[in-house]
Amino acid sequence: MTxxxxxxxxxxxxxSFSNAGARYAEFGCSGQDxxxxxxxxxxxxxxxxxxxxxxxQAEFLVHGRFPVGLVExxxxxxxxxxRRTREALRGLDRPPVVEVRExxxx
Numbered sequence: 001m002t003x004x005x006x007x008x009x010x011x012x013x014x015x016s017f018s019n020a021g022a023r024y025a026e027f028g029c030s031g032q033d034x035x036x037x038x039x040x041x042x043x044x045x046x047x048x049x050x051x052x053x054x055x056x057q058a059e060f061l062v063h064g065r066f067p068v069g070l071v072e073x074x075x076x077x078x079x080x081x082x083r084r085t086r087e088a089l090r091g092l093d094r095p096p097v098v099e100v101r102e103x104x105x106x
Contacts, residue, residue: 009070012063019057071096077104 014029017037028036041047041055074089074096076082082100089095 009067011066011070013061015058015060017058018054020059020061068092068096069094073097073099075104076100077102 014027015033015037016025016027018025020027028034037058038052038055041052042058044052044056047053047056068089069092074085076085076098077100079100082098086095086098089098
């Protein structure tokens, strides 16, 4: 998704329903496939159960490179990393919002 409806970027992407590096990994590549993700497991903080652990390893994959102009928000768990992130993004025309949330885990 872009911030500016008039701007478009062609980015090849897919996502896995588990660890993308596993031999048995399955992949989706459409918005409709997003409903197949186990969002409860992805959001879980306790992932000791094997099925939850497996589903939590879902990955979003982009081929080649990702245009930084498409990034709307960057999350950081610590103020120090948030500060360094803002510094690294300072030269952009429209830097993304950097949000520090100490309660974030994954």
